[in-house]
Amino acid sequence: MSAEQAVAPFDRPTMARMVAADIPEGWYVNLGIGLPTLVADHIPTEREVILHSENGILGMGPLPAPGEADPWLVNAGKENVTLVKGAALFHHGDSFAMIRGGHLDLCVLGAFEVAENGDLANWSTSASDRVPAVGGAMDLGAGARNVWVMTTHSTKAGDPKLVSRCTYPLTALRAVKRIYSDLAVIDVTGDGFVVRDMAPGVTPAGLQELTGAKLHFR
Template sequence: MSAALDHAPFSRKEMASRVANDIAEGWYVNLGIGLPTLVADHIPAGREVVLHSENGILGMGPVPGPNEADPWLVNAGKENVTLVAGASLFHHADSFAMIRGGHIDLCVLGAFEIGETGDLANWSTSGSDRTPAVGGAMDLAAGARNVWVMTTHVTKSGEPKLVRQCRYPLTAARAVNRVYSDLAVIDVTESGFVVRAMAPGLTQARLQELTDAPLAFSLR
């Protein structure tokens, strides 16, 4: 399948802004490694959203500016972060108790594949120790009340990431509620993938061509 594009995909900032704008007031939110970390910079002003990191932070702020980073203050992806007023730091065991106890309203994760029933495959397959194996994603996918995915719609070689059935080992089954790709916003429903928004210039036929599983369209 060709990865050539005949339309303007959503930029990384546009994807992050769409996710941030859809987060409800008062939610406790965990942002996964990679694209999801961008969401922290796009939370609407005046909206109370409490950002959580599984290494023991509640109340993360935006990415630090130049020369502002505290080398001892990092998220679970080992990236420097800031804290908002009232933030708290604690042992990672307490952090996972929050996750496993169902106290996280939303987790935003990256993915290699998403199955049409909401199956999630995002195990790290690299040889580095930056994100070993499944990491905390397994607990987050199972424990968070909502699971959203941020990802490119296809791989670098043009293969679809939204599939009928995942080929990679599953992180969690039937966990994903919504997908924010660089081409569309797609809900995962009992009847499969339902497209809610599409990138400018993209046709329904082209989006379906780039997706392995069948799509329904209910644009907002």
């Protein structure tokens, strides 16, 4: 993608706002560690979306204002969070029963790779001797009714994260239904990757060049 195209990638708050705006009224939603946690700050005030954290929170609110954090109130990523009116706290075993029982409408996760058939790899690249930990990602990928991904379109080395087939250890099979990258919003369909929206300055040809699988434009 050439500099002359004046590409303006979606920044992180914009990505979070886009995800938040697409969540339907009344959905129960888990936000994964990393980029997805930003979505909590952008849920429209007029919409009821109930946020879940696998360490035992239902009714999670936005991040606390500076100096107002409760050190004992954290999400699964150990970040300080707030609660909305009516929130509930419970054992993580009960939390995983909700996940495994199919009671979450949506989980938003980060990713190392997403395949065109919806396979997700987000817990290990096997690139170091550090012992990886999948955490709750496998449960969320299998148990949530919908899985969306928030990620950069490419790695820091410039390799595509959207690929024809994952090369990293899989988290979930055929789970991902939509991807929000810094360059585009893409649905995962029976036909593969279908582009819904692109960041300013991004062209179909330029986006295809940065993607490791065929894109469909409608």
